[in-house]
Amino acid sequence: MKAERAAMLAELLREMRDTAGGYFPEAAWPEVHRTFALPYVELVIPRYSARGLEFYLRRRPDGDVHWPGSPWHIPGGLWRVAQTQREACEATAQRELGLSVRSLREVMTYKWPDHPYANPISHVCLCELSGLAPLSDAGAFFPISDLPQPVLLHHDEFLLACAHHLRREPAPA
Numbered sequence: 001m002k003a004e005r006a007a008m009l010a011e012l013l014r015e016m017r018d019t020a021g022g023y024f025p026e027a028a029w030p031e032v033h034r035t036f037a038l039p040y041v042e043l044v045i046p047r048y049s050a051r052g053l054e055f056y057l058r059r060r061p062d063g064d065v066h067w068p069g070s071p072w073h074i075p076g077g078l079w080r081v082a083q084t085q086r087e088a089c090e091a092t093a094q095r096e097l098g099l100s101v102r103s104l105r106e107v108m109t110y111k112w113p114d115h116p117y118a119n120p121i122s123h124v125c126l127c128e129l130s131g132l133a134p135l136s137d138a139g140a141f142f143p144i145s146d147l148p149q150p151v152l153l154h155h156d157e158f159l160l161a162c163a164h165h166l167r168r169e170p171a172p173a
Helices: 003-019 026-033 083-095 153-166
Strands: 038-044 044-048 054-060 076-078 101-111 120-129 137-144
Touching: 003 054, 038 083, 038 101, 038 153, 054 153, 076 083, 083 101, 083 120, 120 153
Parallel strands: 038 120
Antiparallel strands: 038 076, 044 054, 054 137, 101 120
């Protein structure tokens, strides 16, 4: 980037801070999302059944241009600046599942090198919910040994890390 373009960027950022309260304009948000590493929470919801350890996954909607083929994914969302990790997990659980989070424990953090539209850092959290995750064609529990296909990029790795973590601890009663 040439010096005059860098100075223009600095001027625009000052203008944004002074006139928009530091919020990025909606038109600039996609580029901000691609440029800056932003934190996300991934809500890994385990349960034990007759099939053993299972994890809850949701299906991406048909026609998602960034994730074609309606892959299965761990519920997740942006961890906003004013939120604690618990508040970010709670907001995601409410939005995606209509439930609250009883407890959570971060298992891993993952900086994505290959996300199609963002530059995220995923905070993968094992979560216990206030109720039962909604079961449907778009949301179900799957054994770690028999995950549905396709699974969203890296989400199988997140689940394997959580399974490993849980196997080192006693199973919940």
